[in-house]
Amino acid sequence: MSKERIGVYVCHCGTNIAGVVDVEEVAQWAAGRLKDRGVVIARDYKFMCSSLGQEMIAKDIHELGLTRVVVAACSPHLHEQTFRTACKRGGLNPYLCELVSIREQVSWVHTNKIAATYKAEAVVSGGVERVLQQVPLEPLHVPIHPATLVVGGGIAGIQAALEIADAGYHVYLVEREPSIGGHMAQFDKTFPTLDCAACILTPKMVSIGTHPNVTMLTWSEVERVDGYVGNFTVTVRKKARYVNTELCTGCGICQEKCPKKVVDDIFEAGLGYRKAVYTPFPQAVPKFPVIDRDNCIYYEKGTCRACEKLCPTGAIEFNQKDEILTLQVGNIVLATGYDLFDPRRNPHYGYGRLANVFTSLEFERLSNAAGPTDGKLVLRDGITEPRTVGIIHCVGSRDRYFNNYCSAICCMQSLKFAHLLKEHTGATVYNFYIDMRTPAKAYDEFYQRVLSEGVLFVRGRVAEVTDAARLRGEEGKLIIQVEDTLAGKQRRIPVDMVVLAAGLQPRHDAKDVAKLFGISCSSDGWLTERHPKLDPVATMTEGIFIAGCVQGPKDIPASVAQGAAASARILGRIHQGEIALEPIRASVDADKCSGCRICNDLCPFNAITFHADRMVTEINPALCQGCGTCVAACPAAAISGTMFSNEQILAQIEGLLLLNLNPERAVTYASEAVAA
Amino acid sequence: MTEAFEPVIVGFTCNWCSYRAADLAGTARIKYPPNIRLIRLMCSGRLDPTFVFKAFSSGADGVMITGCHPGECHYVEQNYKAMRRFILLQRTLAQFGIEPRRVRLVWASAAEGHRLAEEITNMVEEVRQLGPLNWPTAPDGVQVTRSVEAI
Numbered sequence: 154m155s156k157e158r159i160g161v162y163v164c165h166c167g168t169n170i171a172g173v174v175d176v177e178e179v180a181q182w183a184a185g186r187l188k189d190r191g192v193v194i195a196r197d198y199k200f201m202c203s204s205l206g207q208e209m210i211a212k213d214i215h216e217l218g219l220t221r222v223v224v225a226a227c228s229p230h231l232h233e234q235t236f237r238t239a240c241k242r243g244g245l246n247p248y249l250c251e252l253v254s255i256r257e258q259v260s261w262v263h264t265n266k267i268a269a270t271y272k273a274e275a276v277v278s279g280g281v282e283r284v285l286q287q288v289p290l291e292p293l294h295v296p297i298h299p300a301t302l303v304v305g306g307g308i309a310g311i312q313a314a315l316e317i318a319d320a321g322y323h324v325y326l327v328e329r330e331p332s333i334g335g336h337m338a339q340f341d342k343t344f345p346t347l348d349c350a351a352c353i354l355t356p357k358m359v360s361i362g363t364h365p366n367v368t369m370l371t372w373s374e375v376e377r378v379d380g381y382v383g384n385f386t387v388t389v390r391k392k393a394r395y396v397n398t399e400l401c402t403g404c405g406i407c408q409e410k411c412p413k414k415v416v417d418d419i420f421e422a423g424l425g426y427r428k429a430v431y432t433p434f435p436q437a438v439p440k441f442p443v444i445d446r447d448n449c450i451y452y453e454k455g456t457c458r459a460c461e462k463l464c465p466t467g468a469i470e471f472n473q474k475d476e477i478l479t480l481q482v483g484n485i486v487l488a489t490g491y492d493l494f495d496p497r498r499n500p501h502y503g504y505g506r507l508a509n510v511f512t513s514l515e516f517e518r519l520s521n522a523a524g525p526t527d528g529k530l531v532l533r534d535g536i537t538e539p540r541t542v543g544i545i546h547c548v549g550s551r552d553r554y555f556n557n558y559c560s561a562i563c564c565m566q567s568l569k570f571a572h573l574l575k576e577h578t579g580a581t582v583y584n585f586y587i588d589m590r591t592p593a594k595a596y597d598e599f600y601q602r603v604l605s606e607g608v609l610f611v612r613g614r615v616a617e618v619t620d621a622a623r624l625r626g627e628e629g630k631l632i633i634q635v636e637d638t639l640a641g642k643q644r645r646i647p648v649d650m651v652v653l654a655a656g657l658q659p660r661h662d663a664k665d666v667a668k669l670f671g672i673s674c675s676s677d678g679w680l681t682e683r684h685p686k687l688d689p690v691a692t693m694t695e696g697i698f699i700a701g702c703v704q705g706p707k708d709i710p711a712s713v714a715q716g717a718a719a720s721a722r723i724l725g726r727i728h729q730g731e732i733a734l735e736p737i738r739a740s741v742d743a744d745k746c747s748g749c750r751i752c753n754d755l756c757p758f759n760a761i762t763f764h765a766d767r768m769v770t771e772i773n774p775a776l777c778q779g780c781g782t783c784v785a786a787c788p789a790a791a792i793s794g795t796m797f798s799n800e801q802i803l804a805q806i807e808g809l810l811l812l813n814l815n816p817e818r819a820v821t822y823a824s825e826a827v828a829a
Numbered sequence: 830m831t832e833a834f835e836p837v838i839v840g841f842t843c844n845w846c847s848y849r850a851a852d853l854a855g856t857a858r859i860k861y862p863p864n865i866r867l868i869r870l871m872c873s874g875r876l877d878p879t880f881v882f883k884a885f886s887s888g889a890d891g892v893m894i895t896g897c898h899p900g901e902c903h904y905v906e907q908n909y910k911a912m913r914r915f916i917l918l919q920r921t922l923a924q925f926g927i928e929p930r931r932v933r934l935v936w937a938s939a940a941e942g943h944r945l946a947e948e949i950t951n952m953v954e955e956v957r958q959l960g961p962l963n964w965p966t967a968p969d970g971v972q973v974t975r976s977v978e979a980i
């Protein structure tokens with residue numbers, strides 16, 4: 154007979170749980186069978202998480218003197234906090250509440266009602282046993298270092314950095330390329346308003362460059378992250394620029410005089426050239442160039458040094474070395490963006506083989522007044538204007554051979570291209586689409602406008618782009634073979650130019666970045682948010698936030714909103730000065746520790762130290778992250794871990810298996826067919 | 830006998846990957862047999878082999894240990910430690926006369942609800958084939974106490 158007084162609350166979740174699990178039966182069973190385990194009340198209720206449900210718990214704590222609470226409902230990752238708060242309101246230590254999942258782990262995954270009810274009872278029994286072993290705890294309070302690290306200087310990272318800097322706190326902005334700006338800096342116009350990208354982006358870039366609260370680290374990468382929320386230590390490699398930024402005035406003579414031309418695969422998307430010493434574009438922030446060591450003649454042959462000779466301020470320094478910086482920050486925003494899908498992976502569209510097939514980013518550079526053709530929309534020969542153009546949507550997106558997801562921006566970007574082509578060349582423009590997706594503010598209006606401009610739309614996924622002419626009028630053209638699903642027939646449409654609306658993809662190194670910062674990515678490779686609807690910018694790791702396309706394909710307004718949202722979250726924490734963390738920590742009972750040192754090498758956070766003078770091991774609670782590996786390893790059972798103690802887990806195992814050991818309840822049930 | 834036999838499996842999950850895979854299996858309404866009952870740990874590295882013995886001695890027919898993929902552990906590398914313990918555990922179980930196939934180690938990322946459900950389905954079938962464990966339980970048989978010294 155337990156001395157504790159436990160309340161059990163079984164949620165219907167509308168019909169989400171009650172449709173499969175007999176919730177009344179579960180409550181009745183708990184009240185009866187678990188009475189000698191201390192259950193004094195067991196109720197079922199439509200929505201436990203509603204305010205009425207929560208009040209019910211608080212009221213029972215008061216009136217019935219409950220000392221423990223078990224809620225059988227959804228996943229603790231969804232509502233653990235809700236029910237803990239309810240218990241706290243009722244006057245109970247919030248950690249004496251256990252939420253067990255009978256929705257995600259029972260009603261949503263099983264169909265046999267008897268078996269599901271039976272399992273739900275076992276799960277409740279496990280929760281009851283576990284909560285009996287629980288002890289009252291207090292959250293840990295950790296101070297927050299007021300500086301923030303933002304990784305990635307695209308529009309999302311820029312926005313995040315500016316919000317925090319404007320609020321008066323220090324930001325380090327780490328960008329891999331020589332300049333901040335990201336993809337947006339490559340564009341000419343932005344949908345749906347057709348603002349000039351540079352006009353709206355450049356002022357923000359300049360603010361970053363001149364802001365007293367921003368330390369901008371371009372041509373740099375994060376190499377290591379130690380510590381935890383509130384107190385990260387970040388190691389950054391600042392690659393050698395070979396240009397002394399104290400002396401350089403950004404006059405650009407070095408770039409002008411450098412004899413080595415290099416195809417610019419990044420900023421010019423392969424369409425244009427840069428020099429071996431370069432800034433990616435004229436409005437680059439910072440204005441200082443870098444020497445690309447792999448292409449520099451001096452590093453290859455030992456002679457040249459044209460830039461050094463001609464630099465008026467003597468800023469070129471061939472012997473510069475990479476610098477390693479160590480930063481202390483309290484929070485981190487990852488805004489590393491996306492890569493464009495490589496359309497070479499779909500050989501049917503001929504990219505890389507047929508000269509006049511372009512990617513969307515190439516088209517952006519063509520249309521950009523500061524681009525390689527000075528904004529002239531011309532074929533690969535650099536002079537001929539196309540008379541007809543085909544824009545193919547969903548290249549690499551919504552395609553089970555490549556990416557299943559929709560890249561979200563390509564319909565609008567294709568409409569933008571169609572409009573620009575009409576405006577600048579008057580060409581006949583076809584859009585080949587699967588569905589038109591224009592869901593955001595002023596987007597469908599833009600579609601209507603482009604329709605009224607006489608752009609042609611063909612619904613159907615393009616089968617092939619070829620230069621093999623079969624019919625009259627096809628000679629010398631690119632022929633688009635498509636099933637027009639509205640007309641219900643195959644069509645061959647000859648055009649001069651094809652633009653592939655290639656989808657957005659996670660950065661090629663997204664998995665490494667996720668690992669470096671201790672967060673996870675989806676199977677596609679987008680970094681995972683804490684909650685897909687309610688917490689899109691936080692991650693499962695405290696203190697690490699994500700913003701922009703690193704989280705999934707999205708347009709500029711959404712990227713900006715996420716950058717601002719992430720910084721709002723961080724500012725809130727900086728203002729509070731500290732954060733409350735789950736008190737999941739390991740500690741050593743010095744009397745039990747035999748000094749064997751088995752645990753000493755197990756901790757990845759170096760939380761464990763051995764005191765040779767006293768021959769005992771100690772754990773630093775500020776460094777321990779609560780994984781429990783040392784707890785499991787200690788042969789003397791000297792280490793215990795709060796919230797996941799041996800007692801709790803062993804008791805939960807026993808509780809979960811209670812029904813098996815109880816012969817009169819030993820029902821059998823047909824195993825369920827699995828929809829695989 | 831084997832036809833009516835419904836094995837009971839205890840599954841250990843880690844808070845960051847495999848528990849979330851189970852959540853995802855739920856939200857995606859992927860079905861798997863109800864023979865498994867899950868316990869959440871913070872990390873697969875928390876898995877003390879005693880837990881496995883406890884599960885068997887309390888009536889489980891199989892134990893599934895799950896965690897993040899190697900290299901993806903939230904605590905850097907603790908799942909490698911779980912992997913080493915798992916190998917030792919299988920040997921020890923064999924010495925106790927328990928088929929090593931009654932314990933299974935599964936890596937499932939937070940995105941792999943499908944994979945977790947599939948592994949559960951396979952394991953339930955495999956243990957069904959093996960039949961009940963029938964490990965003598967307290968009070969007549971072996972008793973696994975709550976302290977680690979006992980093993």
Ligand SMILES: Cc1cc2nc3c(=O)[nH]c(=O)nc-3n(C[C@H](O)[C@H](O)[C@H](O)COP(=O)(O)OP(=O)(O)OC[C@H]3O[C@@H](n4cnc5c(N)ncnc54)[C@H](O)[C@@H]3O)c2cc1C
Pocket residue numbers: 304305306307308309310327328329330333334335336337340342343344345373374375488489490491493513514517562566569660666700701702703707708709710712
């Ligand atoms: C062809 C095309 C046209 C588009 N046109 C429009 C439009 O008209 N309107 C609109 O709203 N949206 C448009 N978009 C979408 C738009 O590009 C994105 O919404 C936006 O650029 C996302 O910004 P971001 O900051 O998340 O990512 P990015 O712009 O990709 O910026 C990420 C930055 O992080 C840096 N970085 C990456 N990895 C690291 C690392 N490990 N360490 C340090 N730095 C790193 C990168 O160098 C880059 O500077 C278009 C997209 C395409 C492909």
Ligand code: SF4
Pocket residue numbers: 741745746747748749750751752753769770786787788789790791792
């Ligand atoms: S493993 Fe246990 S007994 Fe050995 S040093 Fe660590 S705490 Fe002490």
Ligand code: SF4
Pocket residue numbers: 738739755756757758759760761772776777778779780781782783784794
């Ligand atoms: S539980 Fe032990 S091994 Fe894990 S982080 Fe804490 S001290 Fe380190």
Ligand code: FES
Pocket residue numbers: 843844845846847871872873874895896897901902903904907908
């Ligand atoms: S956190 Fe999942 S295995 Fe370590």
